[in-house]
Amino acid sequence: MTEESCVLIGNNINSPNHKNIYIPLSIFNNFHLSALETITKYMKEELGLSYREISFLINRNERTIWGSYNNSRRKMQESFSIEQSKFFIPFDILKDRSLSILEAVTEYLKEEFNLRYCEIAALLNRDDRTIWTVYNRAKKKRRRKNYEEMLS
Numbered sequence: 001m002t003e004e005s006c007v008l009i010g011n012n013i014n015s016p017n018h019k020n021i022y023i024p025l026s027i028f029n030n031f032h033l034s035a036l037e038t039i040t041k042y043m044k045e046e047l048g049l050s051y052r053e054i055s056f057l058i059n060r061n062e063r064t065i066w067g068s069y070n071n072s073r074r075k076m077q078e079s080f081s082i083e084q085s086k087f088f089i090p091f092d093i094l095k096d097r098s099l100s101i102l103e104a105v106t107e108y109l110k111e112e113f114n115l116r117y118c119e120i121a122a123l124l125n126r127d128d129r130t131i132w133t134v135y136n137r138a139k140k141k142r143r144r145k146n147y148e149e150m151l152s
Helices: 016-020 035-046 051-058 062-075 091-095 101-113 117-124 128-151
Strands: 022-024 088-090
Touching: 035 051, 035 062, 035 101, 051 062, 051 091, 088 091, 088 101, 091 101, 101 117, 101 128, 117 128
Parallel strands: none
Antiparallel strands: 022 088
16 A cells, blocks of 8 residues: 555655644553554444455554454444543654554653553553653663664
């Protein structure tokens, strides 16, 4: 799929408006789903995107998206109750394949909003020790990636 053929909520992926599309953080307020399952369920059910469009937007394999969505439907039949939130996640941070979805979201919240681990944990409905581990793993991956780029 090319960028020209992928349409998101009436906007072309290539358009400047694509940079302004955000995911509400309140969708993570569930006990049942992983971060990838949460994202795929939201994008499929709330935004009405196809597996192909989701896989293109977050740079994951279409079969992975299909599996994650089916797992999310099995674990949580009801739709999200999207609440008002002052935090939103841009789609663009999910494209980096070197980080998991949870690592990308945690890194974004920590670095952009300077939130503490316990605050991020409350927003993502995870334990603060998990958030600490995920954030430090993301930092290590970034350092390793920067080091490898420096050597190239």
